[in-house]
Amino acid sequence: MISLILRRLGTAIPVLLAVITLTFVMVHSAPGGPFDEEKAVSPEVLVKLNERYNLNEPLVVQYFDYLGNVLQGDFGPSFRYPSRSVTELISIGLPITFELALYAILFALMLGIIAGVISSLRPNTAYDYVPMTIAMAGICIPSIVLGPSLTLIFGIQLNWLPVTGWGDIPGDKVLPTITLGTAYAAYCARLTRGGMLEILNQDFIRTARAKGLSEFRVVVVHALRGGLTPVIAFLGPAMAGLLAGSFVVETIFGIPGLGRFYVEAAFNRDYTMILGTSIFFSCLIISFNLLSDLVAASLNPKLRDQ
Amino acid sequence: MKKINIASLLLLVFLSACGESESKVDSALTEQVLYFGNGTEPKDLDPHTVTGVPESHILMALLEGLVMRHPEGLDPLPAVAESWTISEDGKTYIFTLRENAIWSNGDQVTASDFVWAWERMLTPSLGSKYPDMLYDVVNAEEFNKGIIKDFSKVGVKSLGTKILSVRLKNPAPYFLGLLAHYTTRPVHRPTIEKFGEIDTIGSKWTRPGNFVGNGPFTLEDWQLNKVLKVKKNPLYWDADKVRLNGIHFFPVDNATREDLMFRNGQLHVTSTVPLEKIEVYSKQYPDLIHIDPYFGTYYLRVNVKKAPFDNKLVRKALSLSINRKEIVEKVAKGGQIPAFSFTPPDPNSYFPPTTLEYDPVLAQSLLKEAGVSQEKLPAFEYLYNTSEGHQKLAQAFQQMWKQNLNIDVELANTDWKVYLSRQNIGDYTIARAGWIGDYPDPKTFLDMMVSDRGNNQTGWSNYEYDNLLIKAAQSPSQEERFKHFYKAEQILMDELPIIPIYTYTRVYMLNQDVKGWSPNLLDSHPYQFVYLER
Secondary structure (H helix, E strand, O other): HHHEEEEEEEEHHHHHHHEEEEEEEHHHHHOOOOOOOOOOOOOHHHHHHHHHHHOOOHHHHHHHHHHHHHHOOOOOOOOOOOOOHHHHHHHHHHHHHHHHHHHHHHHHHHHHHHHHHHHHHHOOOHHHHHHHHHHHHHHHHHHHHHHHHHHHHHHHHOOOOOOOOOOOOOOOOOOOOOOOEEEEHHHHHHHHHHHHHHHHHHHHHHHHOOOOOOOOHHHHHHHHHHHHOOOOOOOOHHHHHHHHHHHHHHHHHHOOOHHHHHHHHHHHHHHHHHHHHHHHHHHHHHHHHHHHHHHHHHHHHHHHOO | OHHHHHHHHHHHHHHHOOOOOOOOOHHHHOOEEEEOOOOOOOOOOOOOOOHHHHHHHHHHHHHHOOOEEEOOOOOEOOOOEEEEOOOOOOOOEEEOOOOOEOOOOEEOOHHHHHHHHHHHHHHHHOOOOOOOOOEEEEHHHHHOOOOOHHHHHOEEEEOOOOEEEEOOOOOOOOOHOOOHHHHHOOOOOOHHHHOOOOOOOOOOOHHOOOOOOEEEEEEEEEOOOEEEHHHHHHOOOHHHHHHOOOEEEEEOOHHHHHHHHOOOOOOOOOOOOHHHHHHHHHHHHOEEEEEEEEEEEEEEEEOOOOOOOHHHHHHHHHOOOOOOOHHHHHHHHHOOOOOOOOOOOOOOOOOOOOOOOOOOOHHHHHHHHHHOOOOOOOOEEEEEEEOOHHHHHHHHHHHHHHHHHHHOOEEEOOOOHHHHHHHHOOOOEEEEEEEEEEOOOHHHHHHHOHHHHOOOOOOOOOOOHHHHHHHHOOOOOOHHHHHHHHHHHHHHHHHEEEEEEEEEEEEEEEOOOOOOOOOOOOOOOOOOOEEEOO
16 A cells, blocks of 8 residues: 555656646746736836846746745745735635535535436436436536526526625525536436446345345445445546636636636736646645545555555 | 436525525615725735726725825815915925824824835836836936936925925926826835835735725725725724725626626626627616716727838728727727727817728728738738627728728737737737826827837837927926827827727716716726715
8 A cells, every 4th residue: 555655656756847847838938928018017127027036047047946946835926916925825715616626526426426326226217317317418518508507597587696706695605516516416426326236236235135124225225335436436536626627617606716816827927826826736636646546445455456 | 307306405405594685785785885896806905016907996995195086077186185386387396284194003194105105116126017107206217217326316305294395397287187196195114114125026015904004994804806895994084074884896807797796786886897788788777887988098009110001101091991980889889989089088178189080982092092002912910819899899890991991801819918918029010909098188198109118019109299298298388288289199190000999988887876976087986975875
């Protein structure tokens, strides 16, 4: 187990280095710079600004300076928000994005597992087709369509829920959670159905039924434990995907999370912020994948020795 | 079927927790809190380093200058300065500051606060974005450009705790107007020095808890990308008149979301209206939609260094073949006014010359006269930044030029920073542009086209034009200045390095509870006059 962790961490370093290098080269080669503004900045001011952000050095020097700073945990000041450091911006955005992702995954698990179990119990009947068709639709509808539609129905037409914000008005977390969680709920439903179908056909289930156990005990106590393995394996990548992919939902609902900072940084040519968030997201994705590998390994002894 | 049942059940559980509550706008009536849609997230709150409109809205609440703008007109009203005298030659101003003007921490607002704030603003190493606002002051430009190192040579002096004297190099009748701009407002020296040097960019003095201001409101809370709250400042000299208890500024950069927020009762005033809704709302909610004239011009920049656009006849032909009336009525559709001059008419009764009527026949003959035929004019590029509105206008120009002059235009749509950078380095042929005046005077527009100004960007340079602007600066009377401006504008409209299209309007939604909000050219609404009542 320890060697697995060490091996994975060993591959993580070159991956991170590649991410930093590629992002660095890409942001600096993008046309337009952070100081291009509508009110043209005078050449004298530009010199001062370049000095402050270390942009007057050759690119190679800047790159190694940056690497050195990152190793010390310093992502530098943001260009867009001169009075804030990238680390501060990440620490503002992350808890919000994390909370949103957590609600979304809980919503997805709850809805997905229930729907998946129901359809696996009576496969190839209406009880199977209807939830699975809805699940397919859930996977296909992008959040950029689902979010505004939900807003229009529940926010404007019915006036039940606020259309924007995060933690200001009661109920404002409902629509973003549903919007972000739906696609994952649909995946969960399909994975649960697949896992359950495989388990329900096995001998120990027949034995359990033969013992005269109630259907509820058979399904919930015996079958579900094995039937959820694919869903658990999916959790790691799903959480990483939710964290890194929440910017669409954050933009639709005006949630001040990390995803929005990330996208805005690209438009603003906020070099340090783009680099900082890219590195941060890479670390996050690497750790969640490692975590999900570890869970899978602990469930399946065969994987441990590989 | 069960999935649907479960889903709706789940939703009901969520909903029962919240129910149908009173909207924020309703409860604001008793709380007297204004919910303000403020466009983008402010970069910072340092009046010397920011440039944006959202920042200006917040700084109007937090800091107060020597004068403020009258909410209905644009005339200067006494603010920190209780009164002032102007010498006969128009070059020396003596301001008497209010005895009861104090900072939000209880310190007196003194004349030396202004002197220090202006020193900071002009300090070259701070890299402030609006130093030219004070270039009329004796030696200010020289100090800002590093020619003079000693600030005591600059024409601003404290003649006592509450007496400030300002010496100008030219009589500048618009000078009081500049003093209402946020960049000339005072800043609290001990606070700034607590967190850094005079030239530290981005120190923590602008954070809630640290910020010390002298405006009608104080900074209460600032959550990035979420909300910035200000609350009434009980120490403000005119606090009795301030009826709002607070303002919440929401950074909503998406017009559709802002529109939803307004309809959901979460905002009193929006920063814009989605393009496709302007027409609908004008019919449906004529009481809520506001289309106010705005001191800004939508125009086209022409790169005069590129043939054949180095020939003014070609530029004129381009301009004459644009049907501006049709553009504003059928494309822009926001109540804009066709513009035939760079300066919008009537800031303090200045009426610029207008000679650019739509005339495709004349346009064709000018093109012939210039010796430009189809073969000689390959398709050229029209540069604009990504936005639905700019795109529609670009297509309209493309069609008009094709139809009237048989010229092919390629549309080049780039993101904001690329668009700015390409104009800055002159890598374009024709580009859209917009300019909003900073103060109510033609100078804020015409100065931009002086040779080699940072925002000229067309490569155009005209000796006579430059000279007229210098003469205008030296004129003692407004009448004479305007005469020079008029002539300068005539040259500009004859040469056409820029082609004006329309005068902007500011289109926004305003809740009817908001009272004391008067439309004006600079979209400036001092909050001490605003209150909520149904």
